[in-house]
Amino acid sequence: MSRRNRSDGKTAQHQQMKKEFDLIVIGTGAAGSNAAQECRKAGWEVAIIDSRPFGGTCALRGCDPKKVLVGAAELISWHNRMHGKGLTGSAEIDWTSLMRFKRTFTEPVPENKEKNYTKVVAGEPPARQAIAAMRASLEAARRPKP
């Protein structure tokens, strides 16, 4: 990734825009967030976009939530297999309570992630500018090189 020299290679469309970005990241998962944060630390002007709540698969739907849900199912399985072999009593999943617990650590993620950025909503001028800038740079990248 190289930072574009702002004075070089501007199209008319770029010049008309009020805000320029050095990097526009699609996706607020681990990959996109890390790239955005590193580039911001280096002083880049960064926009990050997501079509779903901020946080990505791992934090919201993958790694940790999965571990808790699968962990509960494994406990039941272990209990059933060990019952009468040193384990007594019964074990069952209270799904409502388990999901409530899962939400205690998934629900705060989008808001915590968004704290790191100035929020704009799709359709508002800054979002339109970011998307227009991204389209312009994608079109420029697709243009055949002389």
Ligand SMILES: Cc1cc2nc3c(=O)[nH]c(=O)nc-3n(C[C@H](O)[C@H](O)[C@H](O)COP(=O)(O)OP(=O)(O)OC[C@H]3O[C@@H](n4cnc5c(N)ncnc54)[C@H](O)[C@@H]3O)c2cc1C
């Ligand atoms: C059920 C499950 C369990 C998992 N468990 C583990 C685990 O235990 N350990 C582990 O290391 N990994 C695990 N993973 C894998 C881990 O979640 C992924 O490796 C990781 O999330 C990838 O990060 P990412 O940033 O590349 O993509 P993601 O986290 O998927 O982020 C991509 C983001 O881009 C957004 N996006 C996509 N297309 C667009 C678009 N066109 N416009 C706007 N936004 C867009 C999406 O909404 C999403 O928020 C698991 C995955 C799943 C599904």
